[in-house]
Amino acid sequence: MRPYYEDDAVTIYHGDCREILPTLEPVDLVLTDPPYGVDLSKKTTEARHGFQGSQASVLYQDNPVEIKQLIQTTMPELARIADRMIIFCGATLLMAYPEPRAIGGVYSPAGTGMCKWGFQVFHPILFYGKDPYLADGLGSRPNGFVDDRPNKDHFDHPCPKPLKWMLWAITRGSREGETILDPFMGSGTTLRAAKDLGRKAIGIEIEERYCEIAAKRMSQMVLAFDAV
Secondary structure, three states, rough: OOOOOOOOEEEEEEEEEEHHHHHHOOEEEEEEOOOOOOOOOOOOOOOHHHHOOOHHHHHHOHHHHHHHHHHHHHHHHHHHHHHEEEEEEOOOHHHHHEEEOOOEEEEOOOOEEEEEEEOOEEEEEEEEEOHHHOOOOOOOOOOOOOOOOOOOOOOOOOOOHHHHHHHHHHHHOOOOEEEEEEOOOOOOHHHHHHHHHOEEEEEEEOOOHHHHHHHHHHHHOOOOOOOO
């Protein structure tokens, strides 16, 4: 399949990951942030940050029934492609995922959203496969962190992850020089973090507007970063 964007470190495919994943060779780590199934349809931080003229945000599809089906379809294929996976799964559909090897998370004391019991302060992370630190005899590391700082990255996407979160996840779950796959690429934060840390990365995104945003981010020089 012809890439939407490609450079020495990053390849982006525009299309449905359910169609593209069967064509891919194995990678070292799947790191992704799929839709959460909470019917999110607009960029909730837009007014707070004064971000105007959003276009891609209205394309976001987050129906819980459809997202459950998406999880059931893609997880077996992702398990074929990679022995290691780190998934920022959201709390709402946590139980829809296959049983993980471990559950970690990000604790945001002030909360970053609403749930049926008030402010959501814990963002679960699912870990599959073997911990590379333990596998390499380097000892144990935390499987989560505390972060209560606002997301400094403002992109035309309803729920972009902070770059520092993905920098942490890539450092935690991969070795330098390995290849990382994000099948729900969005605005490209996983790929940007991978490139900054000297990894290879593959991203898949169904909405072309997000591919455009991600490609623009990839064309920038490697950035200094503020990891958690």
